[in-house]
Amino acid sequence: MVNIRLQAQSTLAGTGAATVAVKYGGPMDVARQVLRSEGGIRGLFKGMVPTMAREVPGNAALFGVYEALKQLLAGGTDTSGLDRGSLLLAGGLAGAAYWLAVYPTDVVKSVIQIDDYKNPKFSGSIDAFRRISATEGFKGLYKGFGPAMARSVPANAACFLAYEMTRSALG
The missing domain is CATH 1.50.40.10 (Mitochondrial carrier domain)
Structure with a gap:
């Protein structure tokens, strides 16, 4: 799940869209944000x-x-x-x-x-x-x-x- 989030972010950023903000700073940041705001450990198993x-x-x-x-x-x-x-x-x-x-x-x-x-x-x-x-x-x-x-x-x-x-x- 972590790699999909990073890949999706890279795909969007690579389109040249000036409004795309980088949401994650790396794999650990994805995990931290998911744990904090997407249902805890359950979010990592989405x-x-x-x-x-x-x-x-x-x-x-x-x-x-x-x-x-x-x-x-x-x-x-x-x-x-x-x-x-x-x-x-x-x-x-x-x-x-x-x-x-x-x-x-x-x-x-x-x-x-x-x-x-x-x-x-x-x-x-x-x-x-x-x-x-x-x-x-x-x-x-x-x-x-x-x-x-x-x-x-x-x-x-x-x-x-x-x-x-x-x-x-x-x-």
Whole structure:
């Protein structure tokens, strides 16, 4: 939740709008302000339901696709002989599968986390999903998808390759 607040602030400030005031001085300042004015510790967990709705199926897709692709590329269940290129490919495509599976949930999570505490636009995750869908259509649920995918594919490719190399080095 803290990073979403800082990202939203940076996005608004980066638009060139002269009226945008910087609200947070950093992660600890976000936490302090949320604790003080948004329901205490409960405020730090705002958006936990859509976060879990993203993480559980997203990680199932991530690891399931990764293992399935490794086996496909290896031609069987023994994937120990795969080269680095194959591991990078499997990891990158697994990262893409993660976001394809859950991106609308991430959009809902983000709007819930930056919603105004005292005058909220949304009554909850389902309301946010319905209202985004109704006002912006399918495209509204995929705002920012390109940059997320552009980050996810190489990041997951590198992460899975590093995991496999470390696992191999440790025996």
